[in-house]
Amino acid sequence: MKALTRITRWLSGLLVGGVLAFAAHAQGNLEIDTPAIAALKASMQQRHAQLAPMYASGAVGLAVDGTVALRDASVVPLAQRSGLNALVAAENADRAALYREIARANQRPEWEADVRRTFAQRWIDRAQAGWWVQRGGAWVKK
């Protein structure tokens, strides 16, 4: 009987400690300061100089799946059109790598889809006025 209460006490102590530890960790930040993520950010930042006019003209839009998509190539002068597909493909490759790297940097590769979903929402929410974003399967001008 005495042993039983002692065990219960130990167990409750373990429980309290576990809950405290979980609470402390649950509100932490996501790790995004790794060399791989920094390199991807730099690459995307550089490309943004070329992409920004494409967003503004509506040639390229922000898709619901966290990528960028060719929306209307006809607004781009013919001479620049050939490079457009490559630009979009390169951006999407960087974005996919970014989502994967963030999940990996936090030791949770299975979070990749959640990271992608979060980014997709934030890219769209923070897009400038006049840019095209995908909402409910349709393109909408912000």
Added chain:
Amino acid sequence: MALTRLRPVVLAAVLSLTATACVTINIYFPAAAAEKAADRIIDEVWQMREAQTPPAASTQEGEKQ
């Protein structure tokens, strides 16, 4: 008396706190933290901080070349 009875509880709590602290990362996807991280990265990629702060008055000098 009460103190000695509580000692194993406290001891167990501390023990389990230190034991799990090293192992527990995040069990569920931390949506709020992810949003914060996304915003930080978007700021940098789209250079939104820079756009908000107008350039300093250094443009006055060496304007003519």
